[in-house]
Amino acid sequence: MKTSGIVAAFVLTTLLGAGASQAKGSTIKIGAIFSKTGPAANLGGPEARTLEMLVQETNKKGGLAGYQIELIVKDSGSSPEKAISFAKQLIEEDKVFAIIGPSTSGETLKIKAIAEEGKTILLSCAAAEAIVNPVASYVFKVAPNDSHAARRIFEQMKKMGISKIGLLSSNTGFGKAGKEQVEKLAPGFGIQIVANEVYEKEATDLTAVVTKLKAANVQAFINWSIEPAQAIVIKNARQVGLSVPIFQSHGFGNIQYAKAAGPAAEGVIFPASRLLVADSLPASDKQKPVLLKYKQSYEALYKEDASTFGGHAHDALLLLGKALEKAGALDKEKVRAALESLQGVVGTAGVFNFSARDHGGLGMDAFEMQTVKNGKFVVYSDTAAKK
Secondary structure, X not given: OOOOOEEEEEOOOOOOOOOOOOOOOOEEEEEEEEOOOOOOHHXXXXXXXXXXXXXXXXXXXXXXXXXXXXXXXXXXXXXXXXXXXXXXXXHXXXXXXXXXXXXXXXXXXXXXXXXXXXXXXXXXXXXXXXXOOOOOOOEEEXXXXXXXXXXXXXXXXXXXXXXXXXXXXXXXXXXXXXXXXXXXXXXXXXXXXXXXXEEOOOOOOOHHHHHHHHHOOOOEEEEEOOOOHHHHHHHHHHHOOOOOOEXXXXXXXXXXXXXXXXXXXXXXXXXXOHHHHHHHOOOOOOXXXXXXXXXXXXXXXXXXXXXXXXXXXXXXXXXXXXXXXXXXXXXXXXHHHHHOOOOOEEXXXXXXXXXXXXXXXXXXXXXXXXXXXXXXXXXXXXXXXXX
């Protein structure tokens, strides 16, 4: 099913609770702003498809307490300017109850104040900590923190004896936020950044950039981006003979990026959600049932690998549903208050524990260090890497 505008009057059962302030059979409008096209399409595409799937699945079950959801999906094309326009339209004209998305940090930061002013719950699928720091009453995010990703990378580097690195980042909100965290945290791990380059998000050849890293004799490098350019970085690095370990951010959590890089992606290391390695998790892992249910449903329907980004849309809807159930009414302020009090909600990205001071809800344990092996994502093992 294609969603270009409105997916009207579908029933959301397992995720949304009934509200005492509206009669059964009434409609609740949920807006979504995703980068279905443009540089961040590998994020927004899975997010949009995930919502469509969830709506269809729950609709077949007959709804929850008679409440229906009207899902209005907007394609921002990865443009912050379009995200601004769509946010205003969803809030002022469509009168949505909440907005899920946008896909990227840059877009989210542009509409944060709009959601807050419009007293409309925003559940962003992006990662930059500036989205929730400082806290805005109506703004939340479901992607893990940049600083936690950087710390996990540095912990791994320390184990590998790496102390002299290069840093590449795209000129986007996500790239900038990650760059700042890496620069801030590196000294605490005894790591020196000897080459630091920012590139255009639309870049199609980064040979000159990776050549600078090679000239600086880096022991490894980190690339922080979400665009297709992150696959180009890998290929170009190997083409110029830069054979050092390559670390990617959590923005690498879609197998399409590894496929685009081809054999050059073998051995790339990155932190990401356990969703990508759900099949190999022990039965005792509390996330495993949630991960497998989502992963299997998505892959069966769309014939493509599930990604962490689609998982963010799943989690946003799940959390909104839990908050509605707890609030007991389709009232924005009551649901907002319920949302920031949620504890122990198991999603695809991790276990969420929100508070009035934490609208991100995830800790460092949301990440699992992973690598590319034989063209697939697997849990990273220091022992296996040495073989």
